[in-house]
Amino acid sequence: MVLAGCGTAADSEEPVADAAQDESLLAEHGLQGLDAREIVDHLDSLAAVDRPVDLMASVRAEELVLTDATADVALDMPEDVFYLAVAPYVAQTHECYFHSLTTCQGELVEQDVQVRVTDESTGQVLVDEVRTTFENGFVGLWVPRGAAGTVEVSYDGKSGVVEYTTGADSATCVTTLQLT
Incomplete structure (x- = not known):
């Protein structure tokens, strides 16, 4: 492999x-x-x-x-939570489905971003806080399995939103959240 x-x-x-x-x-x-x-x-x-x-x-x-x-x-992986790696971007991104912990690289390195994660079925806000992106440009989110909703990110006067799911066939790497 x-x-x-x-x-x-x-x-x-x-x-x-x-x-x-x-x-x-x-x-x-x-x-x-x-x-x-x-x-x-x-x-x-x-x-x-x-x-x-x-x-x-x-x-x-x-x-x-x-x-x-x-x-x-x-x-x-844990049975109750799902890892969702989100790389918000302004100008540059890459295609990805399964997050690579050693090679994926996002645009916004070590930047403070406002992150809001919502579960659409319950309306519950799972995350609503400022997070600092890792040196790889990602924010790592542990969210409940079997959920679906939105991830909203704001940074430097720009914002964006993307839908997510946390099922058995779901993507673990979100690189489509453009901030405009």
């Missing part, structure tokens, strides 16, 4: 599991003892210079897939 850059919906081949290789891969990258949520939070927030160049980490709806030159590891 090869993961390059951002992932597409077609990149859903199942990795082959081997417990010894799994532990070795996790240990080699300082991730042993961490669950999928902890690894996602750790890798997405790393500075560019600290990102492992020999590790691909793809966030899928149901699993986190880690791949290096020697092994593939798939860890179950």
Whole structure:
């Protein structure tokens, strides 16, 4: 299995599991003892210079897939929450479906953005706060599974909105939120 850059919906081949290789891969990258949520939070927030160049980490709806030159590891994502990586942009974006924690790069690096996430079925506001984008230009959001709604972002007098879903086949990488 090869993961390059951002992932597409077609990149859903199942990795082959081997417990010894799994532990070795996790240990080699300082991730042993961490669950999928902890690894996602750790890798997405790393500075560019600290990102492992020999590790691909793809966030899928149901699993986190880690791949290096020697092994593939798939860890179950939490059952109750879904990771949604959002890269708001003004002028430049890229296509993506499955967020790559080690290679996806958004335009707005370390910028304060107002984020509002709403669940359309309940009307509940899940997030309404200022967040600082990571060095990769993304804001990482843990939202309930089985939800659908909108993500609104405001930045520097500009704003935009995009719809999201958190089902088994949903995208984990949102790169279509243009701020105008």
